[in-house]
Amino acid sequence: MALMAYHPQSVGRLRRALVEAAADLRRVTCADPAAADAIRVVTAAVTQLETTWLPLVDRLLASDPLSGGQRRAAQIDALDQSLVRVMADGYGWSVQRDPLSDNTSIVTVEEARALGAALNGIDPMALAGDPDQLAWLAQQLAVIGRDPVLSTQFLANFHNWDVLPFVLAHRRADSYGNDYVGGSFAPDIDPVFDGLMSIWRTAVPAATLNAGAASSITDLLPPMRDPDPYVQALLLRSLHLDPIALATVANDLLRSWLDDKETLGGSLDLAVAVGPNTADLLLEDIADNATASTYFLSLIVDRPALLFRTLDDPEIGFQLALSGTGPAHTSSAAAERAVLAILGYFQVDPYATDLQTDGYAGDYGPFLGRLVAPWLLQFTGVKDAWTTDVATKVHLLAVALKDEQALQALVAESTRITDGFAHSVGTAESDAELLALSRKIGALVSLLGQLVVNEHIHDEAERTHFLWDLTWTILTAATNFVPGGVVANVAAAATVTVLQAELAQYFVAKDADGVRHDGEFAMDVAVTLTAAYALSTLFESWVLHGRINEDAPAPPPPLSADHRKCPSATYRGAVEEWAARLPTELEETALGLVESFIGSAQAIEHCAELSF
Amino acid sequence: MPSTGEMPTSPTATRLRQRAVALDTVAWRLGQVYAVDLYRLAGPDTWVGPSPQACVDDLLQRRAAILQQIDVLRAESRRFTRTADEMDARAAVTAGVR
Numbered sequence: 001m002a003l004m005a006y007h008p009q010s011v012g013r014l015r016r017a018l019v020e021a022a023a024d025l026r027r028v029t030c031a032d033p034a035a036a037d038a039i040r041v042v043t044a045a046v047t048q049l050e051t052t053w054l055p056l057v058d059r060l061l062a063s064d065p066l067s068g069g070q071r072r073a074a075q076i077d078a079l080d081q082s083l084v085r086v087m088a089d090g091y092g093w094s095v096q097r098d099p100l101s102d103n104t105s106i107v108t109v110e111e112a113r114a115l116g117a118a119l120n121g122i123d124p125m126a127l128a129g130d131p132d133q134l135a136w137l138a139q140q141l142a143v144i145g146r147d148p149v150l151s152t153q154f155l156a157n158f159h160n161w162d163v164l165p166f167v168l169a170h171r172r173a174d175s176y177g178n179d180y181v182g183g184s185f186a187p188d189i190d191p192v193f194d195g196l197m198s199i200w201r202t203a204v205p206a207a208t209l210n211a212g213a214a215s216s217i218t219d220l221l222p223p224m225r226d227p228d229p230y231v232q233a234l235l236l237r238s239l240h241l242d243p244i245a246l247a248t249v250a251n252d253l254l255r256s257w258l259d260d261k262e263t264l265g266g267s268l269d270l271a272v273a274v275g276p277n278t279a280d281l282l283l284e285d286i287a288d289n290a291t292a293s294t295y296f297l298s299l300i301v302d303r304p305a306l307l308f309r310t311l312d313d314p315e316i317g318f319q320l321a322l323s324g325t326g327p328a329h330t331s332s333a334a335a336e337r338a339v340l341a342i343l344g345y346f347q348v349d350p351y352a353t354d355l356q357t358d359g360y361a362g363d364y365g366p367f368l369g370r371l372v373a374p375w376l377l378q379f380t381g382v383k384d385a386w387t388t389d390v391a392t393k394v395h396l397l398a399v400a401l402k403d404e405q406a407l408q409a410l411v412a413e414s415t416r417i418t419d420g421f422a423h424s425v426g427t428a429e430s431d432a433e434l435l436a437l438s439r440k441i442g443a444l445v446s447l448l449g450q451l452v453v454n455e456h457i458h459d460e461a462e463r464t465h466f467l468w469d470l471t472w473t474i475l476t477a478a479t480n481f482v483p484g485g486v487v488a489n490v491a492a493a494a495t496v497t498v499l500q501a502e503l504a505q506y507f508v509a510k511d512a513d514g515v516r517h518d519g520e521f522a523m524d525v526a527v528t529l530t531a532a533y534a535l536s537t538l539f540e541s542w543v544l545h546g547r548i549n550e551d552a553p554a555p556p557p558p559l560s561a562d563h564r565k566c567p568s569a570t571y572r573g574a575v576e577e578w579a580a581r582l583p584t585e586l587e588e589t590a591l592g593l594v595e596s597f598i599g600s601a602q603a604i605e606h607c608a609e610l611s612f
Numbered sequence: 613m614p615s616t617g618e619m620p621t622s623p624t625a626t627r628l629r630q631r632a633v634a635l636d637t638v639a640w641r642l643g644q645v646y647a648v649d650l651y652r653l654a655g656p657d658t659w660v661g662p663s664p665q666a667c668v669d670d671l672l673q674r675r676a677a678i679l680q681q682i683d684v685l686r687a688e689s690r691r692f693t694r695t696a697d698e699m700d701a702r703a704a705v706t707a708g709v710r
Contacts, residue, residue: 004661014653021647028645032631034688038638038681045647045674053654060659083660093659100662108665110656118614217614 003074004098005087006060015057022049065094079133080104080140082118083111104136107143112150115140116157124160124167134188141195151202161222168192169231176275177466184275190238195237217249229257233281248283251299252395254306261310281309287316293324297338304345308364318367327374327420331550335375336386342371343396368400369409374420380443394447401448435592443596524598528567531597532558535575538593548586553578568598622703625696632692639685648675 025046029040066074074097076085095170107115115137125134144150168189175185201209201223208215221227221235236249257278276284286292297320300306307317321342325335346368349539372379378386379397386393412418535555542548554576558567575594579587642648651671654664 002662004659006661006664007657010658014658017646017650021645021650024646028638028641030634032634032638034631034635034692035638035685038642038685040677041674041681042642042645045678048670048674053670056663056667057623072658084680087660098661098663100666102662106665108656110660175643279687401620571709 002100002102003071003076003081003084003095005084005093005095007091008061011057014052015061018054018057019359022046022054025049041339060096063096065096071095079115079118079122079127080136083108083114085200086114086117093245098572099393103141104139107140107147107150109150109153111140112144112153112317113157115144116154119158119164120160122164122412124164125171127164128168128185128189131185131188131387134192137197138188139192140193141199141375145195145198145202148202151199154199155203161224165193165196165224165231165235169234169346172234173230173275176580190234191396193234194240197235197240199425201237201239204239209239209245209261215245215249217252220245220249229253229260229278230281233278237285237504239283243286243289244295246282246297247292247296248284251285251296251306253282253308254279255303258303258306258310275312277308277310280316282314283307283311283316283320287320287323290323290326290329293320294334295324297321297324297330298334300474301337304341307342308345318364318370322370323366325371325374332375332378332386336378336388339371340386340388340396341373343368343399347396347399363405365403365405369406370413370416372397373410373413374417376420376444376448377440380440380447397447400465408459419557435589435596513589522567524568527597528558528571531568531575531594532571534597536588538590542586548582553581572598576596614694621696621700625703627690628696628699629702632689632696634690635685635689639682639689642678642682643687645670645678648678 014555025042028039028042071088074095075081076095077090080102086096101331127137172184172186204220210221217236218234220239220241221232224231232253236246236253241249283296286296297307300441307321308314311317321338324330325338327335330338346364375386379393380390401410532555539548539555542554543550556571556578558571572594576591579590582590613674651668654668656664658664
C-alpha cells in the first residue's frame with residue numbers, strides 16, 4: 001500500500017472548499033433542454049465531491065498520522081515514496097496510508113524533484129541489488145526523460161553522478177562473475193542508465209547532439225570526477241548517439257583506455273576481469289551500424305589494436321570490421337586503408353604474443369578470409385587495383401590466407417566475393433570488356449594459387465582441395481559479369497561438371513618428385529581449368545547470341561592424359577589450333593581470354609618449375 | 613396611434629430570445645462556481661500521494677468539462693438569437709409585400 005503526506009491545516013481548508021463548492025454547484029439549475037448536458041456535468045461533479053473526495057478528506061482528518069516507526073514499517077524509505085519522505089522529513093507533513101496505488105505512468109513535477117533528491121542520498125548498493133526498485137526507477141526515469149520540464153526539475157535536484165552510476169556499473173560488471181552470458185544484472189541496470197541519460201540528454205545542447213557532430217566525451221557526459229571508462233562507456237551508450245558521434249567518442253575513449261590498460265592493467269573496468277568491458281560496450285553498438293563501423297575504422301587505421309586488443313569478445317571486432325569494409329558501405333580507397341591496416345596488425349599473431357589482450361585466443365583466420373573476400377581483385381597488380389605497391393599487397397594477402405580456416409572462410413564467401421566483383425568491375429558488355437575482366441580474374445587466380453601453393457606447401461591434399469575450391473568460388477562469382485549473364489552460366493554448367501570430374505581425376509594422384517613440383521602442378525592445373533571454364537562460358541554465350549553456329553566445334557578439353565606434361569602449355573596449343581577455325585574477331589577474343597589465365601608470368605613460371 | 617418604430621416580432625422569436633437569455637445566465641453562473649478553482653487547493657501544496665493526485669486530476673477534469681459546457685451554452689444561445697432575428701426579418705419582408 002502506498003503512502004500519502006499532507007499538511008493538516010491545508011487539508012482542512014480543502015475540506016471547507018469542497019463543501020462550499022458542492023453547495024455552490026447545487027444552486028446551478030436550468031430547465032431548458034438545451035442546458036441538459038451542462039446540468040448533467042454539474043450533477044456528476046457534485047456527486048463526486050460528496051461521495052469520494054469529501055469522505056477521503058474527512059477520513060484523513062479524523063485519523064491519527066503514522067508515527068516514525070509506522071512510517072518505516074510502511075517503507076517510507078523506499079525509492080517510490082521519495083516525495084512523501086521529502087515532504088514528511090523536510091516540511092513536517094503528516095503521513096498516512098493511501099488507499100490507492102500510485103499510477104507509475106504519470107510523474108509530477110514534485111515527484112521528479114523528489115526522486116532526483118532522493119537519489120542523492122539513497123544507499124546505491126542496496127538499490128543496485130534490488131531488481132524491483134531498479135525496474136521502478138528505470139520506468140520513472142524513462143517517463144521523466146520524455147518530458148523536458150520534468151527532466152529539468154530532476155536534474156536541478158540530482159547531483160549524484162559520481163557515485164550512483166559508478167555503483168550501478170560496478171554491480172553490473174561484477175554480476176558476470178564467471179558466467180559471461182547468464183546471471184547478469186545488466187538487464188536490470190542498463191534501463192536505469194538509459195533513463196538517466198534520456199534525462200541528461202535534455203540538458204545537452206542540440207548542436208552537440210546533432211548528427212555528425214564530432215563532440216568530445218566531456219561535452220556529452222555529466223561532470224564526474226575521475227570517471228572509470230567503463231562507467232563512461234555505459235553512459236555514452238545510453239545517450240543513443242548518432243553513428244558518427246558514437247564512433248568519434250568511442251575512438252577517443254578507447255585510445256586512452258588502451259594506453260591506461262598497458263600501465264594499469266586489471267585495475268581498469270572497475271577491476272572486473274570477466275564479461276563485457278569498455279570496448280565491448282561501445283563497439284557492440286558500432287558493429288550493428290555499417291555507417292558507424294566504416295567511420296570508426298577510418299579513425300583507427302593508425303592503430304588497429306583499438307579494435308582487436310581491447311575487446312573481451314573478439315567477434316564484435318570481427319563483425320565491425322566486416323561491416324565497415326563491405327563494398328556497399330565504403331569506398332575502395334577507405335577499404336584499402338582499413339583492410340591493409342588490419343592485415344598488417346595480424347602479421348604477427350596478436351593473441352599468441354600479447355597476454356594483455358582481453359579476449360580469448362580468437363580464431364581470427366576465418367575473419368581474415370571474409371575480410372579480404374570482397375576486395376580480392378584489388379590485391380592484384382591490374383589497373384584499378386589499390387594504389388599500395390603490389391609486393392606489399394601480396395604480402396598482406398598472404399597474411400590473410402596463411403591458415404586453412406581463412407581459406408575455408410574465403411571459399412565459403414561467394415556472396416561477398418560476388419559483391420566485391422560487382423563493385424569493382426561491373427558487367428562486361430563487350431568482348432573488349434570481357435578480356436579486361438578476364439585479365440583481372442586471371443591475375444587474381446594466379447596470385448591466389450601461388451599464395452596457396454606457398455603457404456600450404458606442406459600439405460598437398462589440403463592445398464589442392466583449397467586451390468580448386470577457391471578458384472571455383474572466384475570463377476562462379478566472375479561469371480555473373482560475363483556477357484549473357486545467368487543464361488550463359490546455366491548453359492555452361494554442364495561444361496563445369498565435366499571440368500570438375502577431370503580435376504578430381506588429376507588430383508587423386510600424388511607426384512613423387514617433390515612437394516614444390518606438386519604445388520606448381522596443382523597451380524597449373526587450376527589456372528588451365530579456369531581458362532577452360534572461362535572459354536567454355538564465352539563459347540556458350542556466343543552460341544546463345546548467334547555469334548557462332550550451334551554446330552561449331554566446342555573448345556578443346558583442358559587436361560591431357562599425360563600427368564607429367566605442363567597442362568597449360570598443352571591446352572594453349574589446343575586452343576590456338578581450335579581458334580584458328582573461328583572468325584578472326586572471335587579468334588582474337590578467345591585467345592585473349594585464355595591468355596589472361598595461362599599466359600601470365602606466373603603460369604609460365606609454373607611450367608618452368610614443372611620441367612625440373 | 614403613432615408608430616413606436618419597433619419591428620414587430622413573432623411569439624416564437626420571442627421565446628427563442630428568452631431561452632438564449634436563460635442559457636447565457638447558466639453559462640455565466642457556471643463561470644463563477646467555486647468548483648472551477650477548487651484544484652488550486654487540492655495540489656501538492658496541500659497533500660501528495662496517489663489519492664491526492666487522483667483528486668487533483670479529477671478536479672481538473674471536471675473543471676475542463678464545466679468550461680466546455682460554458683462554451684456550448686454560449687454557442688447555443690447565439691444560435692437561438694440568430695434564428696430569432698432571421699424569423700423577424702422574414703416576417704418584416706412578408707409584411708412589406710402586403
